[in-house]
Amino acid sequence: MIPSPAEMLTDLATRITSHLGPALYSNFSQADAGLISTLMTVLAQDYERAVSNRILDIEEMCEIFTKCPEQAPAANQRKAFAKQTPKSLHLVDVTDLHRQGFEILIDLHAWSEGSPQDVIQQSINRDIWALLRRHSERNKFELPIN
């Protein structure tokens, strides 16, 4: 068993950059090696956090969905979603539930923009933007360009 797959991927990415890349003959191959190394770094960063990040998103969506008034869209789907758990903790199953949550969230977000004077809608709107902010921050990749 590899004790830390993320660390392993990072080490391999570094190896590509420091050893294989410079030894390649063409600029095209060197650039390819650089891209592969960067993608392995990205994989390493996502490896540890992917399931956890999606679960956090799902939990935060559940909070918003249960806070919504009855007249907000997709009432039945919201209730059903809040009761669900992923079929397993495999990434594919967690991602599937996350997808369902994001689909409901998009409809809810559109609804929350409907009446700028409605206090509840505005509150839900702020909550959704805050969730999206946290979602994007925790999925951010630590790369030179980011």
Place this chain on the structure above:
Amino acid sequence: MAKMSTTPSANSTLQDLGTRAAQYLAEHWACPCRLLHIEQIPGGASRETYLLELDKHGVDFGVVLRRDPPSSLIDTERAHEYKTYQAMFEAKIMPVPEPIVLEERAEVLERPFSIMVRIAQGQATPAGLDEPHMDKYRKKLGQQKWHLLGQLASVSPASLGVTHFMPTPEHPAAHELAYWSNVIRTDALHPQPIAEAAIRWLEKNLPPASVHSSLVHGDYRTGNFLYTAEGKITSILDWEMAHIGDPLEDLAWSLDPQWSPNLTDAGRLLPRAKAIQVWQASSGLPIDAIAFRWWQIFASLKGLAIWISSAEDYVNGSTKEPILAMAGWPMIDRQNRILLDRLSPSSEHKYAVPLI
């Protein structure tokens, strides 16, 4: 350390491609033409791009071969791009490579291709602009970059001769939004709440139809022009997304934070306000602040659409080019944060400065 060659089969395939291209050009030019050297250029996301050194009737001659890939970041028409190069080369508004030939038959080099004269001087690498020796030339390059774009904006598409192969949309903003929204909704591999919020904002705030139409490059950014170590732009490249539209589209795209590692300098070259000033002086066009705000949000959405499309291409397409995965993963992540900064009511502006 000894250099590792690419595999023998890859080398022979590359040589074979170059030899066949040289034979094709010999027929096209009706003069002897022999391959001296060929190499593939990295980063050609929309077409495979090769540099060829030829012996053309005893004279060294450089050309660029652009061949359709099995899969591409941007689904574009090669004939459209080629005709745009022809129009721009003849117009002499800005430097572009001279087109030589467009071959749409697949049987010559397995896939359709075009060939252009190689620009002898210049590199396109954005990171090269951050080298210390470029410190004194960045401002000069920025002046040229937005001056040239302003010049393009000031010329009518009819006078460039592009109206016979490009449609003129009645409402460019609505047209572009419909196109790129459809790309996102068709290609997204996972629901996109930030993109959807942007689409709703853009639909609600659609500006009136453009007063002024121009040829829009469609991807005018650092990385799509060649520059020399002495601070001269020698060529504007990658016209595959060119169309007739609102000139503010190109200006907004050129300023998108995606092209700037820091928050202040547009395209690593000039402060945003200065870039706009140069463009205005060159184009002579006024900037409607509300419309320009719309085009800046649109630019970030269009970027996101391209990255989403490339992710779909990587997963479902026939090629597994790493650049498609790169565009479709870290680039989506960054572009989402830029859009969030632009649209969220309580934006912290960590990834995008407030809109001008």
